[in-house]
Amino acid sequence: MITPGSKYFFGLTGLSLISAILYMVLVNPSDLGAVALFGLAASGALIGAMALFTRDGDVYTDEEAVAANAVAGPPSFWPIVFALGAAIVLTGLVTVSVVFILGVAVLIGGGVEWAIHNWADGASSDREFNTFARERAISAIEYPGLAAVGLGIIAFLFSRVFLALSKESGTIFFIAAAGAIFVVGILIASKGFMKGAVTVVVAVLAAVALIGVGTFAALSGERHELAVAAEEDHFDASHRECGEEESEHYDHHANNTVSLRSAVTATIFVKDGKVYAEAIGMTKKVDTITIPRSNATSVMFRNLDEEDHRLVVNLGSAKVAETGVVEKVGTCTQLTGKNQEQVMTLTIPKPATEAEPYSFTVPGATGEIKLVVP
Amino acid sequence: MSTNELTLTPGNALDVAKGKLVVAPTQSLGAVRRPVNTTGWREWLFTVDHKKLGIMYGTVAFVFFIIGGVEALFIRLQLALPDGRILSADKYNQMFTMHATTMIFLFAMPMAAAFANYFLPLQIGARDVAFPRLNALSFWLFLTGGLILNASWFLGGAADGGWFMYAPNSGPVFSPSNGVDFWILGLQIAGIASLIGSINLIVTVLNMRAPGMTLMKMPVFTWMILVVQFLLVFSLPVITVALVLLMFQRSYGATFFDVSQGADPLLWQHLFWIFGHPEVYVLILPAFGIISEVLPTFSRKPLFGYPFVVFSGASIGLVGFGVWAHHMFASGLGPVSVAVFSMATMAIAIPTGVKIFNWILTMWGGKIWYSAAMKFAIGLVILFTIGGLSGVTHAVAPSDTQQTDTYYIVAHFHYVLFGGMVFGLFSGFYYWWPKVFGKMLNEKLGSWNFWFMVIGMNLTFGPMHILGLQGQPRRMYVWTEARGGEGLFNFGFWNMVSSIGSFVLAVGVLFFIINVIKTTRNPERAPLDPWDARTLEWITTSPPKVHNFDRIPVVHHLDEFFHRKYVEDEVTHTMKQVATGEELVRAEEAAADADIHMPGPSYWPLLLSIGMGVLGMGVIYGTPIMVVGGLIVLFSSYGWVLEPSVPDAIDFDTPSTDGHTKEIAPLG
Amino acid sequence: MSHSVSPHTSEKAMDIVNNVKASSHRIRNSIATIFGVVALAGCATNAPQDTWQPKGDNAxxxxxxxxxxxxxxxxxxxxxxxxxxxxxxxxxxxxxxIPSQSHGKPIVEIILTIIPALILTVVGVFTFRGIFELAETKDTEMIINVTGQQWWWEYDYPAQEDQGITQPIISSGQLVIPVGTKILLRETSRDVIHSYWIPALNGKKDAVPGRINLLRLQADKPGIFAGQCTEFCGLSHANMRMEAVALSKEDFAKWVANQQKAYTPPADGTLAKEGEGVFLNQCIRCHQVNGLKKADGTPAIAAPDENVYSGAAPNLSHLMSRNTFAGAIFDLLNKKCRSDVWNASSETIGEKYLAGVSESCLNANDLRGWLRNAPAMKPMYADPTKLVKSGGKYRGMPNLGLTETDIDKLVAYLLTLK
Structure with missing residues (x-):
């Protein structure tokens, strides 16, 4: 049952799979060569499968009657798409990789459509059946493919809008959009309210609006804070300032997203410029927090003052291996506004030396909380 | 495609009277000829017949039952004496993990699926399930998942984190072998199987009932299966998510349960038990359904309080989603959560109690026939009650903090699952064996089977109550005499009793196997209505023909079949027989429909399952294998969508002159 | 059975409670004779982890x-x-x-629904009260941090002036507590989830990494109470035991004083002094002995985080004041001395426990076996070739390849850690 054409392509698949594996084992498992060889294997398999399913474009090989099939189908524009794809691929080779990838997509899409179109044209002497056969064969590829592309575009456009709007207006925008979709959905679901044509018009309008807004947003770029933040790179974990805040747009709102309230060993407060602490299980305020060594432990910092504060933990000092300079060890939270909180997760491998005990302090507030690691 | 007569290959006649369905290869689309219903192994590999799939489900599940049972025997051997040396710590941990996983996912669920597959369409008067090829896919995916799970024994060791697989102990550092990866992928694939199966059965019940069968005229077994499928649809996605998280943590370096990255390991417990608790009802409700058929049949009375049993089943299912945290009373939830879940757990005892009373009241005033099936059903009622009552003792959360993770819990859930579920399934075996295979299982051997199992089960699990309450924790590869107490009845005594009991239990199961072999060799055919049964599956031949019913029955009563046989005497209010079951079956045959179209066999479910298996192996053994698996999956999905579920008209002989054609499986 | 009533209950309420309890006593006793005889006849006597033998308020x-x-x-x-x-x-x-095909009587159904519902409501009310009583932590008198790791428990006592603890105490295996004191355990874990369970004192509570879970204990009388980790925690889960030792308040003060005693190095020229050298060479990589100094006089600080995945190994200061080692599965005392302490009456146990481990009482066999090849005695991930996924770090004590003379010296040294 395996047709000669498919045999060729499956052979190609097998060969390229073997060479891809050899390439990964012998040369380099992670560079473009392996990807290309796997790509070749995937393409070979896809085309082989199509050749197999379409019996090399010959539907009823064992039926003599098929010889009589000479009814020409409607003209096809897929060869043009295919050629266009080839052109884009070539353009991509000399310009940017995105164009190349787009070209490959167009090329494969056009090729598949063309092949199936062509096969279906010769499927039988019955035009109606040929149409049916073509749709049955191509829908299985077209629908998932188009749905994936469509969803990708929608998600991408929405993300552009999100990044361009400020946080507050973004929230409002999306509540409004979600509300509108919900209302329209209800209208469509309650039959008779919106006729088919109206639905189509609404959908087209929505699509046009999304494309328009999305494109505009993409062109206008990310909002100011994000752009600055990207430059300052303070999303990087190593970017810590335990003194004066240097970044212009640190994320104030991150303070409101603490989800670890139930898993902290102690909470350190600042109120009226004074530091105090409460520990889980202890009824009174504590001035010492004991945490087991080498145990990931979370401490929450809650600012009850008007001005911004941050919690700093001092873990003695140590010699930096590369430079030989003795530096202070410790870390801190971000600046935290009034009634906001932050969590600091610590893993401390060694007890403090007597000369340099560990402690929590809050710059700009008096008092310290001793940290004991037995 | 009337115009394609040109392309017809000569097809064979559809011979309804002989119960033989022959489908010619379709050539309308696709290169690979669709398989024809032939004899031999192909008939089984490519079948989409719910009955064949049901038998395959049952056979494979029973094999896994034996495997899981042998694992249990190893565990009991190890624990028979203090400081056991039969298994190493590592092997023991694998053994109890795989015992639970095998029994739950590879025996209990698929065995229930076997019964559901076989009898649900028969009980509602349908010719097949709504999506026959998906049904086949369910089975093959389950088998693939089961094979992957058990392949781990030979590929570096099985999973060793317990069936609950608590994070972070399931992480790559704490469980460095590939066992947990096999476990994740095996369960994930078996989970797809269950999810597909449940959607299939829900659609079947809601759309394909025989005319006249309203929901409240449906047999209780079908009802319970329906409830179970809803439980699965809502709970499986949760475990799927959990397994995906764990897979990414183990295979791709994610940190969902890594505390030093700010994660909370209790997330896993919540996800697992939101699935895991409804899962308990997924396991037990089919058995409840089975005995709700068996008890009325052998008491010659309808189920007492049918609507109460149905609604208590449904409410067990519903409340079952709100009690998951009672598995976590010791994990530090805080008193408010503990109190709420404690109360909810007590509440679930109420509908369960209703069921037990209804079963007893079904027998009350009846005319009880103690067949093997009935014995097992009664066994369930009694043993499940014991398990239910011990369950109430740990619904009391403070009391549970003394009992959880001890052998008391092991005792409790084995009374519920072995005494409950397994006894229910065995009751089903004896009750429906003549229907499925046309032969009666030996009643005498059945009696031996029952008594050995009942005694063995109580010897095995009864002492565990004492062991647990006296402080023997579970999941320990050795126990020590230092904690075993003094006197004759110390831990040594009870552990030994339990181990001996487990072998008595094994002998009981052996009796069943002997019974099956003996019955297979016995040429004697079973009567068509051996139990004087009550529901629609008995209104056709044994085994049923490919198309189940010669004519779709029209339903007027709950227990339709019984009411066709008997009418109530106006004066004495006792029942008078007006027809035998045999006569009714013959009458249906005489009025058979002509030209019944059945769904055609297909290669794709099998191929797709193989592709999924290869894809799963790729997660463990590297991208190239994943690519190959992915290609197989893509290829077979494409082949599947090209192939119509019911072979086109051209695949059949031309319709008979009256043009009367019965289409089935209209939903594809 | 003794009852202590929480102090904030008013006296009148106390009377009522006592009356109720007294009558429940009578009912209970009569039920006990019927139900108990049947159910308990088959039980072991003196099972150390019996869940029906409460020895404190919470239990x-x-x-x-x-x-x-x-x-x-x-x-x-x-x-x-x-x-x-x-x-x-x-x-x-x-x-x-064949009987009439009756489908049941709704009234029967309703009655049979209401009866269990009523029974469960009664149980529910008591349960509800019990849950909140057990969760009470406001009147805590003493705090101990309990940290689980594969496969042993660490206890650290934060400084608490009112309990006489002036500097943190760190111990493992045996939890030492004063009687009649409301003790709050703050449990956490360094690796996987464990569960702390001393059945005679309270139910179990999981030690979850990243969380602090609270468990209240209170012992009525001095004694040793057995326990076992009850959350499956990997390979050697079965080998993770613990004991709670309740001492009278005076004895507890003596224990605290001993734990806070400064380190005294062994006298020069003794076998123990050579053992200290071996310790500084080998054991100090993971095991801390507070106050121990290196040859150059600087404090010897263990770095278990560099060698063990959980980042901790038992602190061995005052090792010989404990009766057990290696996750409390081996005794430091030989059989006779151990059963002497274990079976001691509540009056004598304090004295016997505080005597610690003398040379004549030492269970040299197990201790030497452990030093010779620990993984052979307790399953652990200690094979150096199988540590890829943990970044080369051990989970448990590896085989150190000590010579017999090294072991002699070490045992002599460890015996000085009173």
Whole structure:
């Protein structure tokens, strides 16, 4: 049952799979060569499968009657798409990789459509059946493919809008959009309210609006804070300032997203410029927090003052291996506004030396909380 | 495609009277000829017949039952004496993990699926399930998942984190072998199987009932299966998510349960038990359904309080989603959560109690026939009650903090699952064996089977109550005499009793196997209505023909079949027989429909399952294998969508002159 | 059975409570004689982890609930089985006609729904009260941090002036507590989830990494109470035990004083001094001995985080004041001395426990075996070739390849760690 054409392509698949594996084992498992060889294997398999399913474009090989099939189908524009794809691929080779990838997509899409179109044209002497056969064969590829592309575009456009709007207006925008979709959905679901044509018009309008807004947003770029933040790179974990805040747009709102309230060993407060602490299980305020060594432990910092504060933990000092300079060890939270909180997760491998005990302090507030690691 | 007569290959006649369905290869689309219903192994590999799939489900599940049972025997051997040396710590941990996983996912669920597959369409008067090829896919995916799970024994060791697989102990550092990866992928694939199966059965019940069968005229077994499928649809996605998280943590370096990255390991417990608790009802409700058929049949009375049993089943299912945290009373939830879940757990005892009373009241005033099936059903009622009552003792959360993770819990859930579920399934075996295979299982051997199992089960699990309450924790590869107490009845005594009991239990199961072999060799055919049964599956031949019913029955009563046989005497209010079951079956045959179209066999479910298996192996053994698996999956999905579920008209002989054609499986 | 009533209950309420408890005593005793004889006849005597032998307030609260729900379940069970048995016997097929096809009586159903609902409501009310009583932490008198890791427990006592603890105490295996004191354990874990369970004192509570879980203990009388990790925690889960040692307040003060005693190095020229050298060479990589100094006089600080995945190994300061080692599965005392302490009366146990481990009482066999090849005695991930996924770090003590003379020296040294 395996047709000669498919045999060729499956052979190609097998060969390229073997060479891809050899390439990964012998040369380099992670560079473009392996990807290309796997790509070749995937393409070979896809085309082989199509050749197999379409019996090399010959539907009823064992039926003599098929010889009589000479009814020409409607003209096809897929060869043009295919050629266009080839052109884009070539353009991509000399310009940017995105164009190349787009070209490959167009090329494969056009090729598949063309092949199936062509096969279906010769499927039988019955035009109606040929149409049916073509749709049955191509829908299985077209629908998932188009749905994936469509969803990708929608998600991408929405993300552009999100990044361009400020946080507050973004929230409002999306509540409004979600509300509108919900209302329209209800209208469509309650039959008779919106006729088919109206639905189509609404959908087209929505699509046009999304494309328009999305494109505009993409062109206008990310909002100011994000752009600055990207430059300052303070999303990087190593970017810590335990003194004066240097970044212009640190994320104030991150303070409101603490989800670890139930898993902290102690909470350190600042109120009226004074530091105090409460520990889980202890009824009174504590001035010492004991945490087991080498145990990931979370401490929450809650600012009850008007001005911004941050919690700093001092873990003695140590010699930096590369430079030989003795530096202070410790870390801190971000600046935290009034009634906001932050969590600091610590893993401390060694007890403090007597000369340099560990402690929590809050710059700009008096008092310290001793940290004991037995 | 009337115009394609040109392309017809000569097809064979559809011979309804002989119960033989022959489908010619379709050539309308696709290169690979669709398989024809032939004899031999192909008939089984490519079948989409719910009955064949049901038998395959049952056979494979029973094999896994034996495997899981042998694992249990190893565990009991190890624990028979203090400081056991039969298994190493590592092997023991694998053994109890795989015992639970095998029994739950590879025996209990698929065995229930076997019964559901076989009898649900028969009980509602349908010719097949709504999506026959998906049904086949369910089975093959389950088998693939089961094979992957058990392949781990030979590929570096099985999973060793317990069936609950608590994070972070399931992480790559704490469980460095590939066992947990096999476990994740095996369960994930078996989970797809269950999810597909449940959607299939829900659609079947809601759309394909025989005319006249309203929901409240449906047999209780079908009802319970329906409830179970809803439980699965809502709970499986949760475990799927959990397994995906764990897979990414183990295979791709994610940190969902890594505390030093700010994660909370209790997330896993919540996800697992939101699935895991409804899962308990997924396991037990089919058995409840089975005995709700068996008890009325052998008491010659309808189920007492049918609507109460149905609604208590449904409410067990519903409340079952709100009690998951009672598995976590010791994990530090805080008193408010503990109190709420404690109360909810007590509440679930109420509908369960209703069921037990209804079963007893079904027998009350009846005319009880103690067949093997009935014995097992009664066994369930009694043993499940014991398990239910011990369950109430740990619904009391403070009391549970003394009992959880001890052998008391092991005792409790084995009374519920072995005494409950397994006894229910065995009751089903004896009750429906003549229907499925046309032969009666030996009643005498059945009696031996029952008594050995009942005694063995109580010897095995009864002492565990004492062991647990006296402080023997579970999941320990050795126990020590230092904690075993003094006197004759110390831990040594009870552990030994339990181990001996487990072998008595094994002998009981052996009796069943002997019974099956003996019955297979016995040429004697079973009567068509051996139990004087009550529901629609008995209104056709044994085994049923490919198309189940010669004519779709029209339903007027709950227990339709019984009411066709008997009418109530106006004066004495006792029942008078007006027809035998045999006569009714013959009458249906005489009025058979002509030209019944059945769904055609297909290669794709099998191929797709193989592709999924290869894809799963790729997660463990590297991208190239994943690519190959992915290609197989893509290829077979494409082949599947090209192939119509019911072979086109051209695949059949031309319709008979009256043009009367019965289409089935209209939903594809 | 003794009851202590929480102090904030007013006196009148106390009277009522006592009356109720007294009558429940009578009922309980009569049930105990019927139900208990049947159910408990088959039980082991003196099982150390028996969940029905409360030795403190918290366990007592649980036990009171057990005494409500178990007999209730028992009575319901007996009634149901009696009904079932009667049904089986009465309605056996004796040739009677097929009965009328009655589908049941809703009134029966409703009654049979209400009865269990009422029973459960009663149980529920008591349960509800018990849950909140057990969660009470406001009147805590002493705090101990409990940290689980594969496969042993670490205890650290934060400084608490009112309990005489002026500097943190760190210990493992045996939890030492004063009697009659409301103790709050703050549990956490360094690796996987463990569960702390001393059945005689309270139910279990998981030690979850990243969380602090609270568990209250209170012992009425001095004694040793056995426990076992009850959350499956990997390979050697079975080998993770613990004991709680309750001492009288005076004895506890002596224990605290001993734990806070400064380190005294062994005298020069003794075998123990050579053992200290071996210790500084080998053991100090993971095991801390507070106050131990290196040859150059600087403090010797262990770095278990560089060698063990959980980042901790038992602190061995005052090792010989404990009776057990290696996750409390091996005794430091030989059989005779151990059973002497274990079976001591509540009056004498303090003295016997505080005597610690003398050379004549040492269980040299197990200790030497452990030093010789630890992984052979307790399954652990200590094979250096199989540590890829943990970044080369051990999970448990590896085989150090010590010579017999090294072991002699080490044992001599360890015996000085009183």
């Amino acid at each position: 007592q609260i649980i036990n009171n609930l057990q005494w409500i729900v178990f007999p209730m379940a028992g009575v319901v069970g007996v009634l149901v089985f009696a009904l079932a048995a009667y049904t089986f016997w009465k309605f056996t097929d004796r040739g009677q006609p």
